[in-house]
Amino acid sequence: MSTDTSASPLSTERLLQAYRQMRTIREFEERLHVEIQTGEIPGFTHLYSGQEAIAVGVCEPLGPNDYIVSTHRGHGHCIAKGCDVIGMMKEIYGRADGLCKGKGGSMHIADVTKGMLGANAIVGGGPPIAVGAAIACRNRGDGTVSVAFGGDGSCNQGTVFEAMNLAVVLKVPTIFVYENNGYSEHTGVDYAVGSGDIAGRAAAFGMPAEKVDGTDFHAVHAAMTRALQHARAGHGPYAIEAVATRFYGHFEGDPQLYRAKDEVKRQRESMDCLGNFCRTAANYGIDEDTLDEIDADVLALIDRAVSEARQSPPPADSELTTDVYVAY
Amino acid sequence: MTQKSMRDAINDALHLEMARNPNIIVLGEDVSGGAGGTSGQREASGGIFGVTKGLLPKFGEHRVIDTPISESAIMGAAAGAALAGLRPVAELMFADFVGVSLDQIFNQMAKFRYMFGGRTTCPAVVRLAMGAGMNMGAQHSQTIYPLLTAVPGLKVVIPSNAYDAKGLMLTALRGDDPVMFFEHKALYPRKGEVPDGDYTIPFGEAALVREGEHVTVVALARMVVFAEKAIDGLAKEGITCDLIDPRTTSPLDIDTILESVENTGRLVVIDESPPRCSVAADIAAQVASRGFRSLKAPIEMVTAPHSPVPFARELERAYVPSPQRIEAAIRKVLQE
Numbered sequence: 283m284s285t286d287t288s289a290s291p292l293s294t295e296r297l298l299q300a301y302r303q304m305r306t307i308r309e310f311e312e313r314l315h316v317e318i319q320t321g322e323i324p325g326f327t328h329l330y331s332g333q334e335a336i337a338v339g340v341c342e343p344l345g346p347n348d349y350i351v352s353t354h355r356g357h358g359h360c361i362a363k364g365c366d367v368i369g370m371m372k373e374i375y376g377r378a379d380g381l382c383k384g385k386g387g388s389m390h391i392a393d394v395t396k397g398m399l400g401a402n403a404i405v406g407g408g409p410p411i412a413v414g415a416a417i418a419c420r421n422r423g424d425g426t427v428s429v430a431f432g433g434d435g436s437c438n439q440g441t442v443f444e445a446m447n448l449a450v451v452l453k454v455p456t457i458f459v460y461e462n463n464g465y466s467e468h469t470g471v472d473y474a475v476g477s478g479d480i481a482g483r484a485a486a487f488g489m490p491a492e493k494v495d496g497t498d499f500h501a502v503h504a505a506m507t508r509a510l511q512h513a514r515a516g517h518g519p520y521a522i523e524a525v526a527t528r529f530y531g532h533f534e535g536d537p538q539l540y541r542a543k544d545e546v547k548r549q550r551e552s553m554d555c556l557g558n559f560c561r562t563a564a565n566y567g568i569d570e571d572t573l574d575e576i577d578a579d580v581l582a583l584i585d586r587a588v589s590e591a592r593q594s595p596p597p598a599d600s601e602l603t604t605d606v607y608v609a610y
Numbered sequence: 611m612t613q614k615s616m617r618d619a620i621n622d623a624l625h626l627e628m629a630r631n632p633n634i635i636v637l638g639e640d641v642s643g644g645a646g647g648t649s650g651q652r653e654a655s656g657g658i659f660g661v662t663k664g665l666l667p668k669f670g671e672h673r674v675i676d677t678p679i680s681e682s683a684i685m686g687a688a689a690g691a692a693l694a695g696l697r698p699v700a701e702l703m704f705a706d707f708v709g710v711s712l713d714q715i716f717n718q719m720a721k722f723r724y725m726f727g728g729r730t731t732c733p734a735v736v737r738l739a740m741g742a743g744m745n746m747g748a749q750h751s752q753t754i755y756p757l758l759t760a761v762p763g764l765k766v767v768i769p770s771n772a773y774d775a776k777g778l779m780l781t782a783l784r785g786d787d788p789v790m791f792f793e794h795k796a797l798y799p800r801k802g803e804v805p806d807g808d809y810t811i812p813f814g815e816a817a818l819v820r821e822g823e824h825v826t827v828v829a830l831a832r833m834v835v836f837a838e839k840a841i842d843g844l845a846k847e848g849i850t851c852d853l854i855d856p857r858t859t860s861p862l863d864i865d866t867i868l869e870s871v872e873n874t875g876r877l878v879v880i881d882e883s884p885p886r887c888s889v890a891a892d893i894a895a896q897v898a899s900r901g902f903r904s905l906k907a908p909i910e911m912v913t914a915p916h917s918p919v920p921f922a923r924e925l926e927r928a929y930v931p932s933p934q935r936i937e938a939a940i941r942k943v944l945q946e
């Protein structure tokens with residue numbers, strides 16, 4: 283794994299914004315973990331806690347016209363790509379004024395106007411879509427790119443192989459980001475990924491690929507910067523395998539019987555990307571008070587999101603059959 | 611007016627609209643062919659059935675994209691390109707290959723608009739070559755359209771002739787919803803009058819191919835040709851039929867069918883698909899439910915059997931509904 287220990291190329295302002303986003307994702311998810319237990323939130327929810335440095339490290343250097351395609355564990359990607367946090371919370375509560383009018387839910391949040399082409403409940407469903415978006419980027423010739431987020435589980439899907447090959451063949455600017463959090467649902471990566479080497483698989487398709495510490499924002503950001511230089515220059519796709527862990531189960535309510543009793547506790551100490559960021563913040567000229575201020579802001583935002591979501595109305599029955607077609 | 615095959619009529623529509631709209635791209639296996647070959651002939655096929663011929667020389671490799679044999683990636687790329695502002699026309703060389711790409715069609719492109727709360731469009735057109743009659747066996751001969759007609763979010767177009775094919779394709783290319791455009795392989799060489807210029811045919815408007823008073827016959831794609839044969843034969847005996855070609859099964863113009871049944875009281879529905887959950891079964895159910903009081907006889911369905919498409923010439927001929935079986939069904943509803 284490569285770890286960049288040199289000073290960040292980012293301005294303090296950008297670093298603080300990255301921290302704010304990571305903290306927002308963390309608090310959003312930690313709060314959901316609590317609120318889900320009230321029974322107010324319907325359906326399946328997959329939390330991103332522990333992987334924040336990947337979403338933010340990847341999305342920080344993207345522009346508004348770049349695209350991302352996300353996964354079932356998509357809240358972090360949405361926030362990192364600039365989706366409205368309150369609209370997201372309302373969507374997860376299934377409210378009429380949610381980001382998708384309550385029709386998508388946690389696994390289908392999207393905001394195409396922000397270049398966020400959707401969370402996706404089909405593992406491996408996203409990468410072919412990202413390649414399509416990259417064809418649009420290439421044809422526009424404006425240097426924009428698409429990012430295909432996927433987990434370690436997705437790397438075993440045929441659609442993902444097809445997407446990687448197609449991207450190489452067409453030489454389109456897709457950056458495949460594999461978030462290796464150690465588990466494909468309830469099954470360990472050591473068992474499910476035959477070669478154990480996701481970046482190596484991507485490289486075998488004929489694109490540059492690298493493996494980074496996904497708990498280190500700076501390392502992810504540096505890898506993404508290299509990927510973007512490659513893709514924006516018209517050299518085709520690039521792959522990043524980012525290794526991290528998830529602090530919760532596959533879905534909320536997962537008893538996680540596949541994990542050693544103290545595993546998450548240990549990982550919260552040793553693999554916390556926010557802890558890592560804070561520990562080295564002084565090296566980048568960021569003081570603790572500034573981080574504390576951001577933390578307070580974020581908590582207030584999440585409080586507001588939950589309270590607004592609770593007060594928002596459910597969708598009207600008349601919404602049931604709207605938005606199926608533009609015209610029918 | 612010019613005589614053109616259905617193949618050329620669809621090709622015509624693609625040329626016309628691609629010249630008009632720079633956002634249209636065409637992608638699929640061998641849509642031009644020749645990439646990576648040794649002949650140096652870049653457009654070596656123009657599509658296995660020649661439907662996309664001439665597009666590559668005219669519009670270039672960024673808009674006419676030969677893909678690897680990766681149907682999921684082709685369908686997914688079409689879905690993603692459509693979200694990102696292009697209007698892709700993606701080819702499934704054989705409709706049967708829906709089997710390896712269904713997720714991208716029915717979970718992704720069909721549902722984006724709804725899942726995203728109406729805040730996006732996904733204007734992808736998928737072209738699917740379908741149908742039996744060429745001894746291509748069980749995995750290259752199916753109709754498949756009943757499967758996709760059942761999916762909310764998709765529109766399903768099934769032309770029976772060259773004129774309709776061009777007008778319906780132009781409508782598909784100008785609409786904002788995902789469209790499954792089924793082309794019957796046996797109809798590709800069939801010629802009809804096709805204007806050179808621009809015209810569109812709206813979805814959800816059936817064509818009244820024959821007008822009569824005794825029986826309503828509904829047929830799609832190649833079955834329209836067979837039904838015409840049967841109906842024209844019966845006309846010599848004074849038996850006349852309304853022949854309705856819905857042209858699109860989603861949306862379906864059920865009103866035109868119901869109005870006709872109101873006049874005739876008798877319905878024969880023909881479908882090249884197996885009978886269960888077919889378009890024939892769907893139309894029969896809707897007429898039985900909404901037009902029951904008009905019916906003077908039980909509805910007859912003429913379909914393929916509940917079996918895969920066979921290979922041998924004799925068996926395949928027995929599989930596909932024939933003009934003779936259609937004629938027999940019309941006579942049967944008249945006996946009641």
